[in-house]
Structures are given as structure tokens and as C-alpha cells.
Amino acid sequence: MTKMGMRRDPLKKRPYIRRTKRPPYYKMIKIPPKPKKTPVPRAGVVPSVSPISIPRKILVKQLDTVFSRFIRLRYATLDLPSNELFATCVTCGVVKHWKEMDCGHYEGRGHFGTRWDERNCNVQCKRCNIFMKGNYTVYALYMVRTYGPEVLEQLALKANSSPGFTRYELQLMIDDYTMRVDKLLKAC
Numbered sequence: 001m002t003k004m005g006m007r008r009d010p011l012k013k014r015p016y017i018r019r020t021k022r023p024p025y026y027k028m029i030k031i032p033p034k035p036k037k038t039p040v041p042r043a044g045v046v047p048s049v050s051p052i053s054i055p056r057k058i059l060v061k062q063l064d065t066v067f068s069r070f071i072r073l074r075y076a077t078l079d080l081p082s083n084e085l086f087a088t089c090v091t092c093g094v095v096k097h098w099k100e101m102d103c104g105h106y107e108g109r110g111h112f113g114t115r116w117d118e119r120n121c122n123v124q125c126k127r128c129n130i131f132m133k134g135n136y137t138v139y140a141l142y143m144v145r146t147y148g149p150e151v152l153e154q155l156a157l158k159a160n161s162s163p164g165f166t167r168y169e170l171q172l173m174i175d176d177y178t179m180r181v182d183k184l185l186k187a188c
């Protein structure tokens with residue numbers, strides 16, 4: 001290309017260049033935040049909980065709470081004069097109000113494969129569960145006596161599996177155990 005070809009055409013208007021700096025247009029407009037919608041439950045319709053918006057950690061905690069209540073209530077006996085439910089510790093036999101008892105895990109709670117297994121979790125008093133760290137020898141004997149000799153091996157295998165519960169599955173389990181706890185409490 002020759003030098004002539006590079007020269008600016010004198011008749012051509014110079015392009016307009018803005019010299020002052022201005023923030024881009026989208027930064028100049030302030031958009032007010034959207035008001036949060038609060039779900040209004042309609043009569044006769046159960047408000048559906050969307051587990052997508054609830055953090056997994058919260059769902060696990062909710063399920064732990066309701067599952068523990070279910071375990072402590074499932075074999076509880078009704079004391080008639082007081083009209084209260086009492087549960088029996090599976091490892092020492094002490095009988096106490098169900099709210100004073102614990103849900104003792106045979107395979108530790110850290111194993112998600114058996115964390116909410118109904119065979120793996122049984123009523124224990126605080127002395128056996130906390131101070132005696134599960135009272136494992138007696139607990140193992142109880143497990144074999146109640147669920148059969150193969151239970152310990154089955155639970156050991158299940159404990160080391162990774163079930164990978166989705167948030168939806170956790171929510172379904174919460175709903176199911178909430179319903180079962182309500183039934184047990186209403187029955188007395």
C-alpha cells in the first residue's frame with residue numbers, strides 16, 4: 001500500500017470522540033431490589049417446601065432431629081397416670097421419659113450410609129451413649145439378639161457405602177418421619 005492510500009480524506013468528517021469519562025449507562029441507573037415474595041398458603045393446599053432453596057446442611061440437621069424423635073418414640077410406652085411416653089435404653093434397660101433419652105447409633109453418625117438406618121439407631125440413655133461411648137459390647141449383643149447374627153456385617157458394609165442422598169430425597173425423608181412422629185404422638 002502506498003503512503004497516499006494511508007492519508008485521511010480531508011472531506012471526511014472526523015469521528016466524534018467523547019473526551020470526558022462517563023460511567024456506562026447501566027451503572028447510572030439504580031435498580032431497586034425486588035420485594036421478597038412470601039408464600040401464602042391457600043386453604044386446603046399443603047405448602048410445598050422446595051428443598052432446592054434449603055442448604056443441605058440444614059436438611060441433614062432437620063432429618064437428624066426428626067429421625068431421633070422417631071427412634072425414641074417408636075417403642076415408647078405410655079405411662080397412664082402421667083400420660084407421658086417412656087422409653088427403655090437398649091443397653092442398660094433404664095426407663096426414662098423419651099425426651100431424656102438419646103438416639104444411639106451403632107455405626108457412628110459420621111457414616112451417612114447408616115446414619116438414618118432404623119436398625120442402626122436405637123434408644124440409649126445418656127450414660128450409655130455419651131459417658132460409656134455407646135456401650136458397644138452390650139450394644140452389639142443387643143443388635144445380634146434383635147436383628148439376627150448377620151446384622152453387624154450388613155451394617156458395616158452399608159456404613160462404608162456412600163448413598164449420596166439428594167436434597168430432594170432428604171426432604172422426602174424429613175416429611176415421612178415428621179408424619180410418623182406425629183402419628184406416634186397422637187396415638188397416646
Ligand SMILES: [Zn+2]
Pocket residue numbers: 089090091092093094124125126127128129
Ligand atoms: Zn443405658
